[in-house]
Amino acid sequence: MRTESIRERFGLAMLELGRRYPRVVVVTGDLMYPTQVHHFAQAYPDRFYDVGIAEQNMIGVAAGMATCGKIPFVCSYANFTALRACEQIRNDICYTNLNVKIAGLSSGLTYGVGGPTHQSYEDLATMRSMANMTVVVPADANAAEAAVFAAYEHDGPVFLRLGRGPEPVVYDRDASFTIGRACQLREGQDVSIIANGPMVYEALSAAEHLEKAGIDCRVYDMHTLKPLDLDSLRSAGLETNLIVTVEEHYIIGGLGSAVLEGLNELGVSTPVMRIGIPDLFPIIGPTNELRAHYGLCADNIVRNVKAALSSI
Amino acid sequence: MGKLDLDGLSQAARLIRIEVCRMFGRVGQGHFGGALSCADIVAALYFHELRLRPEEPDWPERDRFIMSKGHGAPSHYIALGEKGFFPKEWWEQYEKLGAALNTHPNMLKIPGVDFSAGSLGHGLSVGVGMALAARQDKRSYRTYVLLGDGECNEGSVWEAAMCAAHYHLDNLVAIVDRNYLMVDGCTEQVMGLEPLEQKWNAFGWCTEVIDGHDLEAILNAFDNARKHAAGPYAIIANTVKGKGVSFMEGRREWHGNEITPEELTQALRELEGTA
Numbered sequence: 001m002r003t004e005s006i007r008e009r010f011g012l013a014m015l016e017l018g019r020r021y022p023r024v025v026v027v028t029g030d031l032m033y034p035t036q037v038h039h040f041a042q043a044y045p046d047r048f049y050d051v052g053i054a055e056q057n058m059i060g061v062a063a064g065m066a067t068c069g070k071i072p073f074v075c076s077y078a079n080f081t082a083l084r085a086c087e088q089i090r091n092d093i094c095y096t097n098l099n100v101k102i103a104g105l106s107s108g109l110t111y112g113v114g115g116p117t118h119q120s121y122e123d124l125a126t127m128r129s130m131a132n133m134t135v136v137v138p139a140d141a142n143a144a145e146a147a148v149f150a151a152y153e154h155d156g157p158v159f160l161r162l163g164r165g166p167e168p169v170v171y172d173r174d175a176s177f178t179i180g181r182a183c184q185l186r187e188g189q190d191v192s193i194i195a196n197g198p199m200v201y202e203a204l205s206a207a208e209h210l211e212k213a214g215i216d217c218r219v220y221d222m223h224t225l226k227p228l229d230l231d232s233l234r235s236a237g238l239e240t241n242l243i244v245t246v247e248e249h250y251i252i253g254g255l256g257s258a259v260l261e262g263l264n265e266l267g268v269s270t271p272v273m274r275i276g277i278p279d280l281f282p283i284i285g286p287t288n289e290l291r292a293h294y295g296l297c298a299d300n301i302v303r304n305v306k307a308a309l310s311s312i
Numbered sequence: 313m314g315k316l317d318l319d320g321l322s323q324a325a326r327l328i329r330i331e332v333c334r335m336f337g338r339v340g341q342g343h344f345g346g347a348l349s350c351a352d353i354v355a356a357l358y359f360h361e362l363r364l365r366p367e368e369p370d371w372p373e374r375d376r377f378i379m380s381k382g383h384g385a386p387s388h389y390i391a392l393g394e395k396g397f398f399p400k401e402w403w404e405q406y407e408k409l410g411a412a413l414n415t416h417p418n419m420l421k422i423p424g425v426d427f428s429a430g431s432l433g434h435g436l437s438v439g440v441g442m443a444l445a446a447r448q449d450k451r452s453y454r455t456y457v458l459l460g461d462g463e464c465n466e467g468s469v470w471e472a473a474m475c476a477a478h479y480h481l482d483n484l485v486a487i488v489d490r491n492y493l494m495v496d497g498c499t500e501q502v503m504g505l506e507p508l509e510q511k512w513n514a515f516g517w518c519t520e521v522i523d524g525h526d527l528e529a530i531l532n533a534f535d536n537a538r539k540h541a542a543g544p545y546a547i548i549a550n551t552v553k554g555k556g557v558s559f560m561e562g563r564r565e566w567h568g569n570e571i572t573p574e575e576l577t578q579a580l581r582e583l584e585g586t587a
Contacts, residue, residue: 025448047448051471052475054475056468056471057440057468057472057474060468061475063438064427064443064445065445067426067427067441067445068441068442068445068446069372069449087431088434088468
């Protein structure tokens with residue numbers, strides 16, 4: 001298993017984005033180094049703004065610049081944007097439908113030892129509830145890089161949910177990435193596992209294990225949480241007997257919720273099992289141990305799929 | 313319409329107050345207090361100070377204006393209508409279902425509105441962004457943000473104030489409509505702001521306190537702001553909430569209130585000078 005740092009690739013992607021597109025500006029709130037946009041800052045100092053530890057202002061400044069034709073990328077942590085500056089994102093960026101991209105790093109449990117103040121499992125619930133917002137959750141470093149460019153090409157607000165340290169590599173570097181279109185990474189007839197972010201790798205590992213047990217799983221990377229790819233969801237619902245969602249977010253309001261809502265809209269009644277963070281503040285610990293503790297791992301997906309299939 | 317002289321501005325401010333009251337009168341209620349307190353400032357901006365092209369509302373070189381105290385928008389609507397940004401008939405549609413003109417301004421629906429507002433404490437940050445963009449693009453337009461004094465309770469105002477001074481934004485002007493009243497009462501009783509000028513000073517702004525109903529003082533302050541090349545400029549404009557209507561002036565309950573036809577008649581008589 002090869003891993004690559006999400007934030008290192010994000011920082012390099014931002015550097016390349018800045019080289020290609022002069023309208024891109026970066027706004028951060030004292031997180032230039034943690035989000036790795038110091039590369040951008042060094043190369044394009046006249047297009048880089050560090051507004052200090054003031055997230056509400058950070059979003060407003062980006063909105064003001066967007067009205068003047070800039071394409072601001074706000075680079076910060078997921079919870080410091082989606083929660084701390086939630087209303088600024090709603091009123092100043094979504095209501096106004098401005099071309100601002102928000103990169104929320106350190107999402108989910110990726111800063112596990114930081115504890116709930118620095119973890120983020122409500123961000124997708126808040127961001128996907130906002131009209132005009134597009135929400136993207138890349139699976140690995142290659143997808144994160146592709147998502148940066150896809151976000152630039154997309155006209156309108158985008159929330160780009162990113163992790164932090166090394167994560168397993170799922171995609172080739174030249175894999176295509178289209179906002180709004182899920183990637184089916186594995187064929188299968190029995191079960192559909194729908195995941196996003198780093199849980200895509202866990203879903204693929206689980207599918208391999210389940211194959212040995214005679215259970216045929218397909219795997220979707222639902223990297224765009226909003227707008228949800230209803231075509232892929234319809235196929236998953238109609239062509240397999242069980243849908244399992246896996247996400248590094250509360251099971252309230254994230255991918256599992258979106259899938260349930262989507263199936264309901266489609267009138268498809270395939271059983272759904274949601275794997276995610278339960279309705280509590282997690283304990284503190286290293287990311288991978290913490291993920292395992294809350295069942296965000298291949299082993300737990302395997303256990304749950306077997307149990308669910310036996311009860312259908 | 314070129315720049316108006318002081319007499320013309322005085323007439324424009326009076327017209328704003330009259331049309332605001334008529335607009336509120338048609339729907340039976342409105343935020344009278346704050347719309348009337350800022351009428352002279354809005355008149356000075358739109359009929360003298362701002363560089364605009366009503367026929368080209370998105371002209372890139374235009375000066376920017378943000379009504380950060382969004383409930384003051386009705387005064388802005390009258391100025392924009394008078395300038396020709398949209399037909400004055402829009403005033404008749406105020407607050408009707410699906411109308412462009414509402415209690416708070418929507419930039420996507422109203423030509424000449426540079427930013428949406430309503431929730432307080434947002435506008436100055438947006439103004440900082442506009443001023444930074446102007447500098448980056450080497451454009452000469454200036455950005456004016458009108459804040460309510462109660463709005464200065466919001467922490468985000470001071471985040472933005474700090475930021476504007478840090479970046480030495482000499483193309484940014486904040487005007488505080490200092491009418492001393494907010495929804496729940498006197499600003500100093502609800503949440504004290506004083507010493508307000510010193511606060512802006514301490515945050516790195518050049519400040520000036522003026523009578524916000526003295527049009528000559530307002531124009532002088534704008535001139536002083538333009539000459540000040542060292543950073544952002546804050547004009548604290550002392551005003552009277554509900555200015556121009558005797559039974560509204562200085563009265564907390566007229567922040568936002570229903571109005572009877574009799575009260576409306578009385579208000580218009582006073583404003584038209586026929587009382």
